[in-house]
Amino acid sequence: MSRSEMLSPSFLGRLPNAVRRPDYDRGSLAVGMAHIGVGAFHRCHQAEYTDDLLGQRFDRWGVVGINIRNPLLADTLGRQSGLYTRLLREDGKVDARVIGCMLSVVDSQASPQPALEVLASPEFDVITLTVTEKGYCHRPASGDLNTDLPDVVHDMSNPGTPRSLPGLLVRALELRRLSHGRPVTIISCDNIPANGAILGNVVRSLAQRRGDDLLSWIEANAAFPSTMVDRIVPATSAADMEALQQDYGYRDNAVVVGEPFRQWVIENRFAGRVPQWDLAGATVVDDVTPFEHMKMRILNAAQSTLSYLGVLAGHAHTSDDMADPLLAGFVRRMLLEESVPTLQPVPGMPAEDYVEQSLARLRNTAIRHRNHQIATDGSQKIVQRILNPIRERLQRGQGIALLSVPVAAWMTYLICSSARFGKKWVVEDPYGDRVAAIAERVGHDVTALVAEILAIDTIFDPELAASAVFRDAIVASLNGFLSDDPLACVRHICGLAPDRS
The missing domain is CATH 1.10.1040.10 (N-(1-d-carboxylethyl)-l-norvaline Dehydrogenase; domain 2)
Structure with a gap:
């Protein structure tokens, strides 16, 4: 491995001219959004839209990434203070850019508590997520919560220590209700039709089993808009990281690679404040x-x-x-x-x-x-x-x-x-x-x-x-x-x- 410097906040000012950097004051950026599932697609899609928005209209939309599945990201993305390089490739052309909207990363595989502390905090008005299709714990044929899954069975009996995504969100919403009651918009960015409807359905189905009027509070204070997301983002390879180091002279263990095309269509269904992603090219519609x-x-x-x-x-x-x-x-x-x-x-x-x-x-x-x-x-x-x-x-x-x-x-x-x-x-x-x-x-x-x-x-x-x-x-x-x-x-x-x- 070369002695090239690792991407970090202190290195931003020394990036080569061929790599674009955040065009806003990252040091003044406050958090207001959490993202569950900090994989390559999110980093190459929604995070880029957020970065574009911050460059146009700076606001409290810094992101805390929450990682609930292996591999651990604290030693890679977290060590770089959430910074990473986004490469767009089309045949022989490459566009290199450092994305700066993610301010920290929380690993929560061993225990749900680190994730719950973030999700239940009044600082966060928006929760976005990319957890792949199976993370919704639903039956693909119907969209209903699959109550036969071991993690869902566990969460129905142990709601305070959730293992599934629906269980994590239900517990976070319960904690929000008990501590401050602020509304929250939870936005699925996974490649599933009616993703918001399915997410809301599995969350409400699990909450209904809790009783204590939790479901009524969720109905009144949480929104689950559906979205359509589009950009081809293959898994990052060792060759991608080596190419970055060779072409640009620094190391980045969280680099992502995608195509130039992108699209994001968001249902107009929100609870409280949300970023104005439409200013950065997203489309807000009544029916996705x-x-x-x-x-x-x-x-x-x-x-x-x-x-x-x-x-x-x-x-x-x-x-x-x-x-x-x-x-x-x-x-x-x-x-x-x-x-x-x-x-x-x-x-x-x-x-x-x-x-x-x-x-x-x-x-x-x-x-x-x-x-x-x-x-x-x-x-x-x-x-x-x-x-x-x-x-x-x-x-x-x-x-x-x-x-x-x-x-x-x-x-x-x-x-x-x-x-x-x-x-x-x-x-x-x-x-x-x-x-x-x-x-x-x-x-x-x-x-x-x-x-x-x-x-x-x-x-x-x-x-x-x-x-x-x-x-x-x-x-x-x-x-x-x-x-x-x-x-x-x-x-x-x-x-x-x-x-x-």
């Missing part, structure tokens, strides 16, 4: 639904589809998938022919144009977004990206030959992690072990495999699972994916001749 459906069913559906097909094709990254004419052609057809007709109009953005814009973004060779990373937690993503449009098309009597392919590809991804199917890769998915166990027990009887996986009613709506059209389409594609030529079914759907190589 059309925006989130377009993003989920186009960009995110393309990402999920390419991730599974890309793994089967032996590709490493999304840009590799998009360089494959078969995969790129299939996903474009799927989006235009089956996904787009399920969308509501979005002002200023025709759906067909959004398809082309999304595919162009996915071709960006400077963003090394790993297929296995995108495939993570697919059971929590597939409902809104793929299954909901499938259900709507079936209700209208429309075809699903294309949209059924990524469902079968996701099943293949989980099945092939089992010993019986060769343990081809390691899967990170809440339902990975369950599907692998089904594969071990059922073996190569594809019809039985599909029947048992579709019986997981926390993912598959029973009415959809009972559809013979849906079931037959999945069986046909899964048969192909589990064959010696896994992409033959995709070539067949695209009307291409078999691969003779």
Whole structure:
């Protein structure tokens, strides 16, 4: 490791000219917002919007980051006093900037108390969060609180020492009610449709079990706006940190990398003071639904589809998938022919144009977004990206030959992690072990495999699972994916001749 200096407040004045720095007095910045889940996406998205806002209209919107899952960030981001470098890459172009709105980081894995002290403080009017889909402890098929989860079971019996995100928020709201009663806006920034509605639902469901009028207080003093967030932010690699040090001459263990495109649409539902993010480019609307459906069913559906097909094709990254004419052609057809007709109009953005814009973004060779990373937690993503449009098309009597392919590809991804199917890769998915166990027990009887996986009613709506059209389409594609030529079914759907190589 070089002796290059580490990023710190004292180093800001010595940053190279090619790296932009906060254009406000960070020493005068007071806290007013907490963020739970200080991962790469937040640091490359909402934090950048906040930094932009502070440069235009300085106010009490410094952020305290709360880390509730490993890895510990106090020794990385915390040691840098919340400072980090944000790199935007598009092919050969790079934009480097230090983000300064995060003033400190609290690690709260061992105990909820450090997080609760921040969340319950009257200094904080806004709580934002990015905890991934599974952090909401909900049933993806319905959005209801999953009371079977061990952490939720614990929190129902031990509300003072919560382990789940809903339990943490309920306890924080209870402490706010008991100590000062200030209202708070809790903003989900995770990639889930109706994310605010789901967050409010799981919090209220848990609070209702507490009694003592806590639910009534939450209804009157807390708001859970839904949002749509968009920027492609792959996991930071060691190569990214080494490149920063080589190109700019300093070390940063919390650097994040993203694409230039960004979008943030926020529902106009607040309790008390909130930052005016619209001044920094965010859009505040009465209904986020059309925006989130377009993003989920186009960009995110393309990402999920390419991730599974890309793994089967032996590709490493999304840009590799998009360089494959078969995969790129299939996903474009799927989006235009089956996904787009399920969308509501979005002002200023025709759906067909959004398809082309999304595919162009996915071709960006400077963003090394790993297929296995995108495939993570697919059971929590597939409902809104793929299954909901499938259900709507079936209700209208429309075809699903294309949209059924990524469902079968996701099943293949989980099945092939089992010993019986060769343990081809390691899967990170809440339902990975369950599907692998089904594969071990059922073996190569594809019809039985599909029947048992579709019986997981926390993912598959029973009415959809009972559809013979849906079931037959999945069986046909899964048969192909589990064959010696896994992409033959995709070539067949695209009307291409078999691969003779």
